[in-house]
Every structure is written in C-alpha cells, then in structure tokens.
Amino acid sequence: MEKLKKGDLMEFYKREIGVSKPRNFSRRISASEAMVKRLDLYGKLTGHEGCVNTIDFNATGDVLVSGSDDRRVILWDWATATSKFSYPSGHMDNIFQTKFMPFTDDRKIITASADGQVRLGLVLENGRVETKKVGKHQGRVHKLAVEPGSPYILYSCGEDGFLQHYDLRSNSSSxxxxxxxxxxxxKQSSSIRLNAIVIDPRNPNYFAVGGSDEYARVYDIRMYQLDARTSSDKPIDTFCPHHLVKKHDVHITALAYSNTSELLVSYNDELIYLFQKNMGLGPVPLSLQGEDLNKLEKPQVYSGHRNSQTVKGVSFFGPTDEYVLTGSDCGHIFIWKKKDAKLVRVMVGDRHIVNQLKPHPCIPVLATCGIEKTIKLWAPTSKDVTPLPPDVQEQIMEANRRGREDHSRVTLTPDMIMHVLRLHRRQALAYIERRENLGDVDSDDDDDDGGGGAYVLGFSDGEEGENSECSIS
Known part of the structure; x- marks a missing residue:
C-alpha cells in the first residue's frame, strides 16, 4: 500500500471534526495520485454489435449513452452494467457521436454519423423513440458541441469544412x-476537413475547431451570422506547437477545453499539447516570423502513446482537471499529470485500439471504448496502488515512438497511391450499395424523418439491416 503523505492525516482529521467541507474533502481525495493509481476495471457494458465509437454521461452521471458501427444508440445504467433501452438511430453508416441535450430529462439525444447526417432521437412518454434528421453535411460528421445549459442549441463540424448551427425549436440548421x-x-485556399469542435466552458461564445491541418482555430460566435455566405472564416486566434507551423503532414484528431480555458490538442501520429490562452499565434499564423515564434511560451507536451489509425479522443480527468488522458493504437490508456506531464498510469483498455474516453461528471469513474464491441468502466476499486508496467519504457512507449517515426518516413509510391484509390473506390461502391439496399436515401433538402420513425424501446417494426463491421476511420 502507498504510504500516507504528511498532509493526508490532517485532511482526514479536519474532515472528521467538520473543519473541512465534505465537498472540498471529496475533491482533494478524487484528485490524488493514489486514487488514479487505484483505478481498476469496474465492469463491461455488452450490447453493441460493432465497434463502439462514442460514449457520453448525462449531467447527473447515472446514465451513459453510446453509439456504434451497428448504427444503434444504447442508454445504460452503467452502475449495474445493464441496458435501459436501445433504438435504431436512422443513420445509414457508423455513429461517431452521441450526446444528451441538457435539461431535457435525458429525452433528447443528438447523434452524428459517417453518413453526414445529424439526427435527433426523442424519447416519448409512451416508451417510443422518434428519430429525425435535423442537418446534413457533405461527408462524415465526427463531432458535435452542445451550448452549455441550452436544451436547444448545438453545433456540428464536418469533413466538408463547414460548421453548422442548430436550433431545435425551429427544426433548422444554418x-x-x-x-x-x-x-x-x-494561393487559393481549400476547405479544412474538421474532426473536432469544443466550446470554452468559461466563455461559451468561444469555440475551437481542429481538422486536416496543424492549426487549432478559435472563433467567437458573436462575429458570425447564421449564413456562411456572409461570414468570414477568420478566427480570433490559432494554436500550434512552434515546430509544427507550416508542417503539412500532421492533422488534429481531438480537442478539449479545461475548466480554466486551457486548450488540449491531440495530433495524428504526433503528440498532445496543452496551450494556455496567451500562447496563441494570432488570427494569421503565417505572418509570424521565426523570431516571433521563439518569443512565445511553449506548450506542455504529453508523450508515450500512439495516435495513428483512428480518430482518437483526448480528455481531462479529475475534479479540477488535474490529469490528461487518451487512448492509443497499442490498446492502452495513458494518464499523465497535467501540470508536469508525468506519466502516472498505463492501463490495458482494448485488445486493439482505445478510441474514446469519457470521465464521469462527478466522481472518479472513467468510461472507455475502442475497436472491441464493449464499453469498459474504470473506478478506484483496487486495494493496492498500481505501478507503471515494468516494460512501459522499453516496450510500450518505445514501440509507439518507432511507429511514429516510421510513419513519418513513409514515401508514397505510385503503386501505393493506386492501391489507396482502389480501396476508396471499393468503399464508395459498398456505401452506395448499402444505401440502395436500405431504400432510405435522403436528399440534402429533406428535413422530414428521413429514415427515422417510431420505435418501441429497443425494438423496431422490421429488421434494421446487416451489422456493419468494425472500421478504422
């Protein structure tokens, strides 16, 4: 067992005599390194028939919602590892994100998918679920952002480069x-394929997006009209590590804001960086010279994992965001101390790849998912403090480092390019065939149910169609 630190006994004493408030005591204990080192597998949620791509807790933390390659949405009582109910989303391809809308008694669930649609699931009083399309992108939609405290307003970002605004009261998107x-x-600019969008919790007017280049862009919603034809796409600030500026072979897969507006940025086949608000490059980063970059403070760096094969998430953990965590291609979960980037935990989270991680909103519990069809729950239930694996440096981290370096040295030959094009063509043909088989091809102007319908909890009137295989996107 890990020894108590000098101040721990006084913390317990103050708690017992009532000097320390219960909430403050709980937050200190939840933030302790010993608590993180006691995280252990609490349970598994089984019910999906494909890779689980997204997980999200409701505001009170008693319900977890998930979406999968099987195109179904499941609501879980995670504490008892049971499914409350499930429903077919109406999507025609893999679900990439599911979110509860605030202050709706968990009855409004928004989803995004590889089919480009943003859909709303409405849980009715009679136990039925109605789904309808509320928006459409040209290309995949990886992430959604819900305006804090609003049961109506949300945003989506897509691989078409557009950021869309939704007001569920008017059933419209802009x-x-x-x-x-x-x-x-x-030179003529091109669209950035967007993978991530997050809203600053301290100032919901600010949101950050990241995608197919090296810059995380921050925008002020007050500067934009609800019509992209009349709006400038100039951000108010940009963030990028100095050595990646003008480096075109990296892109952003995930973003996260801390409760103090720090911006966490995860790069494909690179590392994770934590930016303070004063580390921005300004609205036009290409105008900065080398000497200007050198004057800027460098971000904190988190390394050891590998983020190459999928669009992985990144998150803060702890009552005041004391830790940074992510999944890895090696199947491990990495947890670092935010302040000094010290690696404190490496846990096996998946036989293949860990994609997404979601901390509980109130207690030190973590949900994770990946290529496997299950969701794993982690809680500080271990009696003993778990050290880092003995081979973490020589085996796990070194293999991930070599993988990153080998990937950066890959040269695409004409044969390789033709092979990739053939794979894309084959995937496109399979996608078209699946749409035709489903008989539910929506037009961009179709704002009706579009493949939705009403379902008794977890059961549709007919077959949902064949289950899609786990895919690496």
Missing part, C-alpha cells in the same frame, strides 16, 4: 462558416 486553409502568396 451553415455558420467554412473553415479554410491558411495560404501564402495569394
């Missing part, structure tokens, strides 16, 4: 802006 690449010498 293109807010198109995210474009930064260019030099009057």
């Amino acid at each position: 293109k807010l802006l198109r995210c474009s690449s930064f260019t030099e010498n009057n």
Whole structure:
C-alpha cells in the first residue's frame, strides 16, 4: 500500500471534526495520485454489435449513452452494467457521436454519423423513440458541441469544412462558416476537413475547431451570422506547437477545453499539447516570423502513446482537471499529470485500439471504448496502488515512438497511391450499395424523418439491416 503523505492525516482529521467541507474533502481525495493509481476495471457494458465509437454521461452521471458501427444508440445504467433501452438511430453508416441535450430529462439525444447526417432521437412518454434528421453535411460528421445549459442549441463540424448551427425549436440548421486553409502568396485556399469542435466552458461564445491541418482555430460566435455566405472564416486566434507551423503532414484528431480555458490538442501520429490562452499565434499564423515564434511560451507536451489509425479522443480527468488522458493504437490508456506531464498510469483498455474516453461528471469513474464491441468502466476499486508496467519504457512507449517515426518516413509510391484509390473506390461502391439496399436515401433538402420513425424501446417494426463491421476511420 502507498504510504500516507504528511498532509493526508490532517485532511482526514479536519474532515472528521467538520473543519473541512465534505465537498472540498471529496475533491482533494478524487484528485490524488493514489486514487488514479487505484483505478481498476469496474465492469463491461455488452450490447453493441460493432465497434463502439462514442460514449457520453448525462449531467447527473447515472446514465451513459453510446453509439456504434451497428448504427444503434444504447442508454445504460452503467452502475449495474445493464441496458435501459436501445433504438435504431436512422443513420445509414457508423455513429461517431452521441450526446444528451441538457435539461431535457435525458429525452433528447443528438447523434452524428459517417453518413453526414445529424439526427435527433426523442424519447416519448409512451416508451417510443422518434428519430429525425435535423442537418446534413457533405461527408462524415465526427463531432458535435452542445451550448452549455441550452436544451436547444448545438453545433456540428464536418469533413466538408463547414460548421453548422442548430436550433431545435425551429427544426433548422444554418451553415455558420467554412473553415479554410491558411495560404501564402495569394494561393487559393481549400476547405479544412474538421474532426473536432469544443466550446470554452468559461466563455461559451468561444469555440475551437481542429481538422486536416496543424492549426487549432478559435472563433467567437458573436462575429458570425447564421449564413456562411456572409461570414468570414477568420478566427480570433490559432494554436500550434512552434515546430509544427507550416508542417503539412500532421492533422488534429481531438480537442478539449479545461475548466480554466486551457486548450488540449491531440495530433495524428504526433503528440498532445496543452496551450494556455496567451500562447496563441494570432488570427494569421503565417505572418509570424521565426523570431516571433521563439518569443512565445511553449506548450506542455504529453508523450508515450500512439495516435495513428483512428480518430482518437483526448480528455481531462479529475475534479479540477488535474490529469490528461487518451487512448492509443497499442490498446492502452495513458494518464499523465497535467501540470508536469508525468506519466502516472498505463492501463490495458482494448485488445486493439482505445478510441474514446469519457470521465464521469462527478466522481472518479472513467468510461472507455475502442475497436472491441464493449464499453469498459474504470473506478478506484483496487486495494493496492498500481505501478507503471515494468516494460512501459522499453516496450510500450518505445514501440509507439518507432511507429511514429516510421510513419513519418513513409514515401508514397505510385503503386501505393493506386492501391489507396482502389480501396476508396471499393468503399464508395459498398456505401452506395448499402444505401440502395436500405431504400432510405435522403436528399440534402429533406428535413422530414428521413429514415427515422417510431420505435418501441429497443425494438423496431422490421429488421434494421446487416451489422456493419468494425472500421478504422
């Protein structure tokens, strides 16, 4: 057992005599390194028939919602490892995100998918679930962002480069802006394929997006009309590690804001960086010279994992965001102390790849998912403090480092390019065939149910269609 630190006995004493408030005591204990080192597998949630791509707790933390390659949404009583109910989402491809809308008694669930649709699931009083399309992108939609405290307002970002705004009261969506690449010498800009969007919890007017280039962009919603044709896509600030500026072979897979507006940025086949608000490059990062970059404070760096094969998430953990965590291609969960980037835990989270992680909103519990069809729950139930694996440096982290370096040295030959094109063509044909088989091809202007319908909890009137295989996106 780990020895008590000098101040721990006084903490317990103050708690017993009532000097320390219960909430403050709980937060200190939950933030302790010993608590993180006691995280152990609490349970598994089994019910999906495909890879689980997204998980989210409700505001009180008693219900977990998940979405999968099987195109179904499941609501879980995670504490008892049982499914409350499930329903077919109406999506025609893998679900990438599920979220509860606030202050709706968990009856409104928003989903995003590889089919480009944003859909709303409405749980009715009679136990039925109605789903309908509320928006559409050209290309996949990886992430959604819900305005804090609003049961109506949300945003989506897509691989078409557009950020869309939704007001569920009017059942309409508007293109807010198109995210474009930064260019030099009057070259024509191109759309940035967006993978992530997050809203600053301290100032919900600010939101950050990241995608197919090296810059995390921060926008002020007050500067944009609800029509992309009349809006500028110029951000108010940008963030990027100095050595990645103008480096075109990296892109952003995930973002997270801390409760103090720190921005966490995870790069594909690179590392994770934590930016303070004063570390921005400004709205036009290409205007900075080398000497200007050198004057800026460098972000904190978190390393050891590998983020190559899928669009992985990144998150803070702890009552005041004391830790940073992510999944890895090696199947491990990595947890670092935020302040000094000290690696404190490496846990086996999946036989293949850990994609997404979601901390509980109130207690030190963590939900994770990946290529496997199950959701894993982690809680500080271990009697003993768990050290880092003995081979963490020589085996796990070194293998991940070599993988990153080997990937950066890959040269695409004409044969390799043709092979990739053939795979894309085969995937596109399979997608079209599946849409035709489903007989539910929505047009962009179709704002009705579009493949939705009413379902008794977990049961549809007919077959949902064949289950899709786990895919690496």
